[in-house]
Amino acid sequence: MRQTLRRIFSLNDPGWGRGQGSGDGDQERPRQRPSNSDGPPDLDELWRDFNRRLNGLFGRRGGGGSQPPSGPGGQGPSLKGAGAGVGLLAIVVALLWLGSGFYIVPEGQAAVVLRFGEYKYLNDRAGFTWRIPYPVETHELVNVQQLRQIEVGYRNNVKNKVLKESLMLTEDLSIVDMQFAVQYRLSDPVAWLFNNNPGPSPEELIRQGAETAMREVVARRGVDQVLFEEKEAVAKDARVLMQSIVDKYKAGVSIVDVTIQQAQPPEQAQAAFEDANKAAQDRERLINEGRAYANDVIPKARGNAARLGEEAEGYKQRVIDTAEGDASRFRQVLTEYSRAPQVTRERMYLETMQQVFTNTSKIYVDARGAGNLLYLPLDKLMQGGADAQSRPASAATPTPERVDTATDPTRGRDGLRSRDRDTGR
Numbered sequence: 001m002r003q004t005l006r007r008i009f010s011l012n013d014p015g016w017g018r019g020q021g022s023g024d025g026d027q028e029r030p031r032q033r034p035s036n037s038d039g040p041p042d043l044d045e046l047w048r049d050f051n052r053r054l055n056g057l058f059g060r061r062g063g064g065g066s067q068p069p070s071g072p073g074g075q076g077p078s079l080k081g082a083g084a085g086v087g088l089l090a091i092v093v094a095l096l097w098l099g100s101g102f103y104i105v106p107e108g109q110a111a112v113v114l115r116f117g118e119y120k121y122l123n124d125r126a127g128f129t130w131r132i133p134y135p136v137e138t139h140e141l142v143n144v145q146q147l148r149q150i151e152v153g154y155r156n157n158v159k160n161k162v163l164k165e166s167l168m169l170t171e172d173l174s175i176v177d178m179q180f181a182v183q184y185r186l187s188d189p190v191a192w193l194f195n196n197n198p199g200p201s202p203e204e205l206i207r208q209g210a211e212t213a214m215r216e217v218v219a220r221r222g223v224d225q226v227l228f229e230e231k232e233a234v235a236k237d238a239r240v241l242m243q244s245i246v247d248k249y250k251a252g253v254s255i256v257d258v259t260i261q262q263a264q265p266p267e268q269a270q271a272a273f274e275d276a277n278k279a280a281q282d283r284e285r286l287i288n289e290g291r292a293y294a295n296d297v298i299p300k301a302r303g304n305a306a307r308l309g310e311e312a313e314g315y316k317q318r319v320i321d322t323a324e325g326d327a328s329r330f331r332q333v334l335t336e337y338s339r340a341p342q343v344t345r346e347r348m349y350l351e352t353m354q355q356v357f358t359n360t361s362k363i364y365v366d367a368r369g370a371g372n373l374l375y376l377p378l379d380k381l382m383q384g385g386a387d388a389q390s391r392p393a394s395a396a397t398p399t400p401e402r403v404d405t406a407t408d409p410t411r412g413r414d415g416l417r418s419r420d421r422d423t424g425r
Contacts (some may be wrong), residue, residue, distance in 0.1 A: 008230045009148075017205075024385050033269075034301075036131055036207050037380075039353075050197050055357075056326050061252065080361070081290045083236075084245065093116075097133050098133060099133075100133045100134065101131050101132055101133035101137070102127050102128065102129070102130050103128075103129065103130075103131065103139060104127070104143070105123060105124075105125065105126050105129060105207040106126060107126045108143060108144065108145030108146070109126070109141050109145070110122055110123065110124040110141070110142050110144050110189050111123040111124075111129075111139045111140070111141055111142075112139065112140045112141075112142060112189055112190060112193055113138075113139045114137065114138050114139070114140070115136065115137045115139055116135075116136065117138075119190060120137065122142070122189065122190060123139075140193065141251050142186060142189035142192065142193065143186070144185065144186050144187070144189060145185070145263075146185070146186075147183055147184075147185060147256065148183070148184055148203070149181055149182065149183045149184075150181070150182050150187065150203045150206055150210070151180075151185075152166075152179070152180055152181070152182065152207055152210050152211050152214065153164050153165045153166030153178055153180065153182050154166065154178035154179040154261070158262045160178050161177070161179065163177075165211055166178050166179055167266065168214065168215050168218045168219070168349075169215075169218070169219060170218055170219065170221060170222055170223045170226055171219060171220060172222045172223055173220050174222075174223035174265075174268070175265070175266055176218065176223060176226055176227060176262050176263055176264070176265060177262070177263070177264050177265065177266050178214060178218065178226075178262075179260075179261045179262045179263075180214065180235070180238075180258060180259060180260045180261055181206075181259045181261060182206060182210045182242065182255065182257075182258055182260075183255075183256045183257045183259070184206060184254060184255050184256055185253070185254050185256060186252055186253060186254075187252055187253060187254040188250075188252030189252065190252065191250050191251060191252030192251060192252035192253065193247070195250045195251065195252065196249055196250070196251055201328070205249065205251055206242075206246065206251070206253060207284060208236070208412060209246050209249070209251075209261045210242050210247040210258070211247055212245060213238050214258075215236075215239035216241060217234055217241060218234065218236045219236065221287055221413075223265075224280075226263060227263050227265075231260055231263060234260065235259065235260050238258050239255050239257065239258040240302055242255045242258065249406065253277045276396060284406070333348070
C-alpha cells in the first residue's frame with residue numbers, strides 16, 4: 001500500500017500515476033494532457049484521479065460507473081483492508097478523545113470538576129492534570145486569589161451616582177448620599193458556583209448584601225456620626241454585617257475591606273446642611289470658649305477663697321494665741337505684784353520707759369548750765385552705723401549737735417519738743 005501511494009503521488013511522474021497499473025492489476029489508458037504542457041494541471045481532473053486511486057485502495061474500481069467486484073473469486077471488495085482502515089481511524093479518534101482530558105490549573109485558581117453535570121471534586125493544585133474527557137467530565141476554573149471589587153451607589157466614578165443605592169436614612173431622619181466600594185475574594189468556589197446560581201451577574205448578590213448591611217449600619221447612627229465623627233467605625237461595622245449576610249446565603253465569599261468613597265448630604269439640601277453645620281460649629285466653639293474661661297476663672301477664685309480662708313484662720317489663731325499669752329503674762333505679773341508690790345511697780349515702770357525711749361528720739365538737757373540742749377540723734381546714729389558697714393570707711397559719721405537756745409530762741413526746748421513730736425509722728 002505504501003509503494004502504491006508513493007507511485008500515485010510521485011511528483012516526478014509526468015502522468016501523475018496515470019497509465020500505471022493499480023494495485024488490483026487493471027490497466028488504464030492515460031488521458032492526453034493539453035497541448036500546452038507548460039501550464040498547470042487541471043485541478044478537477046486531479047481530484048477525480050485522487051478519488052479513483054483512493055477507492056482502489058479500499059477495494060473499489062476507479063471508474064465512474066458501476067464496476068465488477070475485484071475481490072477473490074469475484075465475491076466483493078476486500079473486507080480485510082476496510083477493517084484495518086476503520087480500526088486505525090478508531091484508535092486515532094480514541095487517542096484524541098483521551099488527550100482532550102488534559103488541562104492546566106493556573107496558579108491562584110481552582111478547578112471544579114463535574115461528572116455529567118454533577119459536582120465531583122475540587123482540584124486546587126496548580127499544574128498539568130487530567131480528567132475524564134467530555135462529555136463524561138467537564139471542569140470550570142475559578143480564580144480564588146483575585147481581589148474583586150464592586151461599587152455601591154456609583155459606577156466607575158463617584159460622579160456617576162446611582163441614587164437608588166446611595167440615598168440612605170439615618171437615625172435622626174436625615175438623608176445621606178453614600179458611595180462605597182467592597183473588596184472580596186472567593187473562599188469556596190463550589191459554593192460560589194452552585195449554592196446561589198448567580199447567573200450572568202454574579203456580583204449582584206454581593207452588591208445587594210452590601211447595600212442592605214450599609215443601610216442598617218447608617219440607620220443606627222446620626223447624620224453627624226456618619227459624615228464626620230464615626231466614618232471608619234461605620235465602614236468596619238458594615239463589613240462585619242456584610243460577612244454575616246453572605247455567610248447566611250452560603251455564597252462562598254470573604255469580605256476583605258469596605259471603603260467609603262464619598263459621604264455627603266443630597267445635592268438639593270447641601271447648602272442648607274452647610275449652614276446648619278456652620279451654626280453647629282459656632283455653637284461648639286462658643287461652648288468651648290466658655291468652658292475654657294470657666295476653667296481659667298473658677299480655679300483662681302477657688303484658690304483665692306482658700307487663701308483668704310487660710311489667712312483668716314491664721315489671724316484667728318494668732319489673735320487667740322496673743323490674747324492667751326497676754327492673759328497668762330498678766331496673771332504672772334499679778335502673782336508677782338501680790339508678793340512684792342513696790343518692786344513689781346518699779347520694774348513695770350522701767351520696762352515701760354524702756355519701750356517708750358526705744359521708739360522716740362533722745363534729747364539731753366543740761367539743767368545745771370545756761371539752758372543749752374544737747375541733741376543726740378541716736379536713731380540716725382544707729383541707721384548710720386548700719387549704712388557704714390555697706391559704705392567705705394571714709395564716709396563721714398554724724399556728730400552730736402549743740403543747740404544754743406540763747407542765740408536761736410526758735411530752737412529752744414519747746415521747738416525741739418515740737419520737732420521730736422513731728423519726728424515721732
